[in-house]
Amino acid sequence: MGLSLPPVNRLGVFGGAFDPPHLAHVALVEAAVAALQLDQVRVLPTGQAWHKTRALSEAHHRLAMTRLAFQHLPQVVVDDREIRRSGPSYTVDTLRELQAEFPQAQLYLLLGDDQRRSLPSWHQIEEIGRIAIICAAGRDMAVRAWNEELGALQTTPPLSDKLQARIRTLEMPLMPHSATDIRELLAKEQAITSLVPPAVERYIHEHHLYRPH
Template sequence: MGLSLSPFTRLGVFGGAFDPPHLAHVALLEAAIAQLQLDQVRVLPTGQAWHKPRNLTGAEHRLAMARLAFGHLPQVVVDEREIHRTGPSYTVDTLHELQAEFPGAQLYLLIGDDQRRSLAAWRNISEIGRIAIICAAGRDKAVRAWNEEPGTLQSPSPISDTLQAHILTLKMPLMPHSATDIRALAASEQAMTGLVPPAVERYIHEHHLYRPN
C-alpha cells in the first residue's frame, strides 16, 4: 500500500526565535493564510539557533508567547519539534520531517523580509526550494508591484542566479517591527503597545522577561 494522503493540501511552515513574537509576525501569518488559502500553519519556535549570536529566552516562555500571539488563528499549530531537537536546528531538516509526515501536502515556507535577504546563507537552500514554495513578506517595492486583483500573487522570481529556489511575495503593509527594540522597551519597563499582541505584553511583564540581571 502507498502512503496515505495528508488531511490537507496546503501546509504553511513558519519558524523563528519568537523572542518575542510581535505584530509583524501576526500580520505575516494572517496574510499567508488568506492569500495562500493555507489549511494549516506550523509555527516552530527555534531550538538551538545556529545563526543567533545571543542566548535565546527560555523555550517555555517563547512557546507560551507564540501560543498567545497566534491563538486566534484556528489554522495555527505551535509545533515544539525544533525546541526538542538536539544540536543546531536547520529549516531543511524540519521540512523533510513535515514532508514525510504529510505526504501529498504542498509546503509553503513563510519568511520575513529580513530572512529573505539572508537566504543565500541558509543550509541547503536549493533543497529547501525543491521541497517548499518560499513565501516572503512584501517589501515596499514588492507591494507596489502587486496586481490590482485582490489575492493575486506575483509570479515567482529567482532569489539569485545561483540558487535553485524561487519566492512568492505576500501582500502586506510594511511593518518594520524589531524584536531587539521590543526587548529594549521591556528591559526598561516601557509600554509595547502597538508592537506586540496585548496578551504577549502582559506575559512579558508578568514573567519579568528581558529585564537586566
C-alpha cells in the same frame, strides 16, 4: 468512531526565535492564510539557533508566548519539534519531516523580511527550495530593492535561477516591528503595547522577561 480530520493540502511553515512574538509575525501568518488559502500553518519556535550570536530566552517562555500570539487563528498549530531537537536547528530538517508527515501537501515556507535577506546563507537552501515554495513578506518595490542589494554585495552568493523561481512575495504592508527593538524597549522599561498581542504583553510582565539585569 471519531471524526476524521480534514486533509491538509496546503501547509504553511513559519519558524523563528519568537523572542518575543510580535504583531508583524501575526500579520504575516494572517496574510499567508488568506493569500495562499492554507489549510494549516505550523509555527515553530527555534531550538538551538545556529545563526544567532546571542543566547535566546528560555524555550518554555518562547513557546508559551507563541501559543498566546497565535491562539486566535484556528489554522495555526504551534509545533515544538525544533525545541525538542538536539543540536543545531535547521529549517531543511523540519521541512523534510513535515514532507514525510504530509506527503500529499504542498509546503509553503513563510519568511519575514529579515529572514528573506539572509536566505543565501541558509543551510542547504537549494534543498529548501526544492521541498517548499518560499513566500516572503514585502511589497514589489522591497523585493526589487532586495534583489539589487544582493547583486551589489559581491561577498553574497547569488541565488540560483531555479531557487528564485520558487520565491513568491506576500503582499502586505511592511511592518517595522522587530523583536530586537521590543527587547530594547522593555530593557528601558518603555511601553510595547502597540507592538505585541495583549496576551503576550501580559505574559512578559507577569514573568518579568527582558528586564534590565
